[in-house]
Amino acid sequence: MKIHRDTACGELTAADAGREVALGGWVESARDHGGLLFVDLRDRTGVVQVVFDPGKDQELFRTAEGWRSESAVGVRGTVRRRLPGNENPRLRTGEVEVVPSEIETYSVARPLPFDVAHADAVDEALRLRYRYLDLRRSRMLENLRLRHRLFHAIRQFYTAEGFVEVETPFLTKSTPEGSREYLVPNRQEPGTFFALAQSPQIYKQLLMIGGLERYFQIARCFRDEDMRADRQPEFTQLDVEMSFVEEEDVVASTERMLVETVRDAAGIELPHPFPRITHAAAMLKYGSDKPDLRLPLEIVDLSAAFGKTGFEAFARTLAAGGVVRGLRVPGGGALSRRELDGLAEEARRRGAQGMAWLVAEAPGSFRSPIAKFLSEAELEALARETGVEAGDLILLLADQPAVAAAVLGWARLWAGERFHLADGAPWHPCWITDWPMFEWDEEEGRWYATQHPFTMPREEDLPLLEREPARVRAMKYDLVLNGYEIGGGSIRIASSEVQNRVLKAMGVEGVERFGFFIEALQYGTPPHGGIALGLDRIVMLLAGASSIRDIIAFPKAARAADLMTGAPAAVTPAQMRELHLRVT
């Protein structure tokens, strides 16, 4: 390397005029006038213009003319103010330019598979295949910087609070419940497998038993489930656990951490204290356990108003233990018939028996296919309960509570999107508390846990564990931000006796797999609890990105494929033999 850079491109200003500098970077663009060549040189700090004049140095000019976009090059030269009138106010370094005296071509770039400078519109699959080029965009670089700033702030926060970051194993033991795991064949003993950790849950509890008292970890987790825009097969979690604490301690500490680190990393002020909403209230009012509170829409229960309805469809549902609920969409009367019918169709696709719509044309006057089935008193109650005004839309639905919540919850989000209700709205974190310990699974005909089996039931509900599981509440709290679940935690079971009862009540199979853990609980377990936060989702929200892929350096595409390396891929027969594996 002849030219060893000593200055950053993006930081040159008029104050540097006259300085001799050595720069290194990539050719962002070149404008060749034949008798004059402008090259924009970019490094991680920004862009500066380099001017080549064949009248001054024919050889330099010739060489630079051959530079292709995105080639890696070095330039030694003198900074000078641009001639008056030739400044570029849109460039941070636009007052100056560099007159080269020596240049070096580190590496010429082949013609590119896509235009790096304007890659926003490029097919994402192509961006993923050439991720290293995609990362050169300032947008991507800034996302990774933001991610780093947040992680750094988190480590600073917990370090200052006396927490210790401890690494826990990736290669661990398969657990009977929970998400599908990635398995790693064990060469040493045919037929045995490790599982990649789906979370450090058991290990962090063992650390509490081990006396760490305050633990955190920025941990990678692995789950072999289908993907979403906010889900990757491997993702990063902030894992925290504390001893001798109650629910309030974890919630307060986490809230303080998030407010401070988000302020430090992104300059965003989260309104706090975060509101707390019970799980039951969230399901009723927002139809979701991760409500987007930016949307000023609330679902209203109208079961009482329709208690004596003559409308057969509603009456039948109510008699069968169902509910009638409505959602008022201000200004929703502007929707076309086609959109309204589309809504009802999607509602059915999502499991509802149907969804009715009513448009308020004037106070007390509704346009709707079902208006004729409803009595004056019912329409009056409907208007009163929803607070409907002329021009509004009411979506009305009678179904089992879970279906009503899910479908109106979806409709609420749809309306938010359709009418841009969240655009520019302030950040809206909240806690979801008082989760039920169990929910009934209709299909499998059994109770299943709404959280992992180590969550402590409320003391006063313990006697109900075997008799009335539906009424047992969990000491669990979820953290929600703008409609995304960004974290969840709980107070853990610190007694082997209770742990056994809960595992049994959950019908966990293969309880003996947890034997080592049950035993560990018997040697002096402090009361403890903690939380885990999805850092990828948090960074995504802070970055204003719409997918978690945009804030992960090397994310996977659908079907968990790495489009760049081609993983997953077949391995050699020799590798298979060594691992005692055969593909069937």
Place this chain on the structure above:
RNA sequence: GGAGGCGUAGUGUAGUGGUUUAACACACCGGUCUGUCACACCGGAGAUCGCGGGUUCGAUCCCCGUCGCCUCCGCCA
């Protein structure tokens, strides 16, 4: 596992109510150009219209299947 959307030069798009030379912009190659910064201008090359099958005299277009990507449902204790 299921539903929907997309797939046309390197990139982004257009197009064809079925038959001709598949169009435009950027990028690329060659040329002109001393103040550009989306440089400009002239010229050129570049596409088995994702893949396979079917219907047809003829398919990029219609039908079926398949693959890939994206979004959603299920799933994610």
